[in-house]
Amino acid sequence: MGGAMAVAPHSRLLVGQHFSFGCFRSSSISIKRQQQQRRFLLMGSDHYQEKAAKYWDHFYKIHHNKFFKDRHYLEKDWGRFFSAEKDQEAKVVLEVGCGAGNTIFPLIAAFPNLYVHACDFSPHAISLVKSHGDFREDQVNAFVCDVTSDDLCQKIVPFSVDIVTLIFMLSAVSPKKMPLLLQNIRRILNPNGYVLVRDYATGDFAQERLTSRNQMIGENFYVRGDGTCVFCFSEDCLSTLFKREGFNTVEINVYCKQIKNCSRNIVMDRRWIRAVFSDSDCPRPTLFQESR
């Protein structure tokens, strides 16, 4: 199940307190929430956007690689993009915002010939990737990078990547900075390559919960209790964002699933967006133009 555990790290913390505080739980939870809401208002949305790397790094320092589940469904949903035809060279992937490696390691296991670039702006996340039992330096190039400000061409040959994956990653970026990220990945994407996106859709259970807790800091944009942010996409908003930066929408849909949490006696309406984009009009590197 994609990203389900990522919904609200904060809520896990509260559930933990819920048990330890016993009969005082409702008052302690509401006091804690009120304090948080006051903090969100005081800080303002710019604070969380400017300090995003700090909050995510702290997240991995606390949770290590125990928070997200491995994303085995990518092979089933998008296997055709990763498998190389006979006589074709192995595909090159860039996983943006790789976290602890929950996307890359299942992919490598399913497609052993892949070469993977994996970046994240959290140094703790990159250390977790490098210390993973399946990490091989000749197959994975893991590096620290803020994709909204560091030029990917400093680490990756321009136009050399066949598949860029953004798995529950774009939602972590402030809407103001999303265009910068897309411009950056466009510079390393092969003209025949694809960008695969999986993320939170509007109307998801997580969005409703964050709204009810007054954790909204912008339109469809929220801050969780741990300071990390999350944006929820409609099909229209995601395809318009990519179109503006020179991408075509190949496919886009919203996947809905009802999940029952028996221990908490709630039914969650989960909604995830899945999309594939291509760049049919990728600019050629200067190097190629000069050699013609």
Ligand SMILES: C[S@@+](CC[C@H](N)C(=O)[O-])C[C@H]1O[C@@H](n2cnc3c(N)ncnc32)[C@H](O)[C@@H]1O
């Ligand atoms: C929800 S996690 C997803 C991790 C991973 N893609 C997966 O499949 O499990 C979002 C990740 O994006 C990273 N991230 C957010 N903004 C970033 C940025 N501007 N540059 C690089 N990484 C970023 C965070 O550190 C975090 O690891």
